[in-house]
Amino acid sequence: MLGFKLIANRGRRNVKKKFDSILGTIGNTPVVRISKLAPAHVNLYVKLEAFNPGGSVKDRLALGVIEDAEASGALKPGQTIVEATSGNTGIGLAMVCAQKGYPLVIVMAESFSVERRRLMRFLGAKVILTPAYLKGSGMLAKAEELAKAHGWFLTRQFENEANARVHERTTAVEILRDFAGERLDYWVTGFGTGGTLNGVANVLKEKRPETKIVCCEPDNSQLLGSQTPQPIAPAAGLPPSHPAFRPHAMQGWTPDFISHLVNEAVERGHIDLLMPVGGEDAIRCARQLALQEGIFTGITAGATFAGALKIAEQAEPGSTILCMLPDTGERYLSTPLFEHIDSEMNRDELDIAESTPNYRFDTPAPAQPESKAGSQRHPGIEDLSTEGSVVLEKFLGDGKNPVVLFALEWCEFCWAIKKMFTALDIAYVSVDLDSVKYQQDDFGAKIRKALLDKIGSGNIPQLFIAGELLGGATEVLQANDSGKLQSLLDQLKVNYNRDKKVKGEEFLPNWVQK
Ligand code: PMP
Numbered sequence: 069m070l071g072f073k074l075i076a077n078r079g080r081r082n083v084k085k086k087f088d089s090i091l092g093t094i095g096n097t098p099v100v101r102i103s104k105l106a107p108a109h110v111n112l113y114v115k116l117e118a119f120n121p122g123g124s125v126k127d128r129l130a131l132g133v134i135e136d137a138e139a140s141g142a143l144k145p146g147q148t149i150v151e152a153t154s155g156n157t158g159i160g161l162a163m164v165c166a167q168k169g170y171p172l173v174i175v176m177a178e179s180f181s182v183e184r185r186r187l188m189r190f191l192g193a194k195v196i197l198t199p200a201y202l203k204g205s206g207m208l209a210k211a212e213e214l215a216k217a218h219g220w221f222l223t224r225q226f227e228n229e230a231n232a233r234v235h236e237r238t239t240a241v242e243i244l245r246d247f248a249g250e251r252l253d254y255w256v257t258g259f260g261t262g263g264t265l266n267g268v269a270n271v272l273k274e275k276r277p278e279t280k281i282v283c284c285e286p287d288n289s290q291l292l293g294s295q296t297p298q299p300i301a302p303a304a305g306l307p308p309s310h311p312a313f314r315p316h317a318m319q320g321w322t323p324d325f326i327s328h329l330v331n332e333a334v335e336r337g338h339i340d341l342l343m344p345v346g347g348e349d350a351i352r353c354a355r356q357l358a359l360q361e362g363i364f365t366g367i368t369a370g371a372t373f374a375g376a377l378k379i380a381e382q383a384e385p386g387s388t389i390l391c392m393l394p395d396t397g398e399r400y401l402s403t404p405l406f407e408h409i410d411s412e413m414n415r416d417e418l419d420i421a422e423s424t425p426n427y428r429f430d431t432p433a434p435a436q437p438e439s440k441a442g443s444q445r446h447p448g449i450e451d452l453s454t455e456g457s458v459v460l461e462k463f464l465g466d467g468k469n470p471v472v473l474f475a476l477e478w479c480e481f482c483w484a485i486k487k488m489f490t491a492l493d494i495a496y497v498s499v500d501l502d503s504v505k506y507q508q509d510d511f512g513a514k515i516r517k518a519l520l521d522k523i524g525s526g527n528i529p530q531l532f533i534a535g536e537l538l539g540g541a542t543e544v545l546q547a548n549d550s551g552k553l554q555s556l557l558d559q560l561k562v563n564y565n566r567d568k569k570v571k572g573e574e575f576l577p578n579w580v581q582k
Pocket of ligand 1: 124126155261262
């Protein structure tokens with residue numbers, strides 16, 4: 069039985085693996101059985117939306133709303149798209165916009181995790197932050213204002229029916245297919261825009277009426293559980309904050325208002341059960357999924373799973389439960405989900421490191437041999453110094469470019485000097501000795517040998533000002549802190565930003581700063 073299922077699953081994943089663009093890989097996410105965390109009397113499955121290319125369920129919405137607007141003509145070729153989002157929608161939209169060639173502006177409250185902003189910017193979007201105290205409705209208002217002022221296309225994820233339609237066409241169809249001929253007693257979800265809830269519930273209610281729809285929400289922010297309707301929007305059209313809203317741990321769930329799509333699902337009677345979930349339970353479940361099932365997901369996934377476990381406890385034997393896991397845990401490195409995870413070795417790890425004698429931090433580093441001119445042998449460069457020294461002296465004698473750095477292209481200590489010079493607007497020449505340019509005829513090695521002969525050290529980086537050696541990364545960063553660097557530049561009348569004060573240490577790699 070199990071053998072047959074595995075083969076069937078493999079077959080399905082083999083259906084199509086070659087795509088015209090990344091957009092073809094959206095959806096068709098796997099459903100995985102929970103083996104250790106589920107009570108033995110039920111079949112508990114999770115649907116892993118982290119398998120979408122942007123890492124979340126919102127890739128579906130991004131593609132759905134953009135293709136819907138293209139088809140209706142509401143979105144013109146090359147028109148800027150704008151949306152208010154807690155992050156995942158922005159990442160999905162940024163991916164779709166990058167592939168289709170639309171400029172994208174994302175409006176996001178400052179309180180959402182910083183890795184999301186950086187991901188969106190990496191994919192080419194502009195990210196406009198709004199103050200946290202203005203909450204979800206504030207970021208929405210800003211997106212509306214920008215769309216109106218600039219004639220941009222607002223995707224309106226909270227109201228756009230295309231958001232629900234894409235889940236009807238994809239998520240729901242995948243669920244029907246994966247549970248065809250099997251029981252499906254409960255489908256468990258949370259809600260943000262309500263797109264997933266609305267769309268999947270529409271289809272399940274028609275095709276699998278026996279499946280109970282369970283909708284989770286934060287226990288301290290039960291907008292639906294309060295049974296208080298969403299206050300009517302004023303003429304300006306923006307929803308006011310719901311009175312039951314409180315800040316909660318589940319980024320991406322329950323904004324401070326009940327959206328049109330959520331309200332529609334409520335009014336259609338599609339929610340069979342409301343399930344309040346605590347933030348600590350959510351985080352604990354996300355951690356347990358990672359540790360015991362190898363499933364790496366975010367906080368709302370942990371929250372939905374916590375809800376599904378409560379259902380599982382009460383469900384009759386043999387019940388089948390499917391739980392949505394909306395995104396990947398990588399989006400939460402700077403949040404409470406990772407609070408307990410150290411970057412440094414903890415006691416257990418130190419014990420392992422110290423259980424054998426060598427390669428340890430607590431054994432003193434071997435003394436570096438004193439490097440004397442000619443004493444340090446660099447393989448293959450012994451005979452290259454004549455040519456190298458001519459070039460070296462040419463760099464050092466160049467009156468037009470008095471600041472000369474001898475560097476390696478991918479060396480973090482070289483970057484420290486370069487980043488500091490960029491921050492201070494100091495013009496410099498960098499001779500990257502191992503770059504492709506200086507690998508020609510072994511020129512980098514020739515210059516390096518000449519440097520060794522001249523200064524008696526083979527260490528890189530080395531900085532020269534007007535032909536005089538200032539030193540390596542430590543000396544240069546310290547010269548900034550003591551003002552020596554600035555006075556040398558002043559003497560030479562080299563321009564730099566005199567108003568900017570920086571500390572050298574800031575530019576060192578993080579692992580050294582620690
Ligand atoms: N979890 C996360 C992490 C999300 O980003 C979102 C979307 N905001 C949801 C759940 C809820 O999905 P939906 O918008 O379809 O209700």
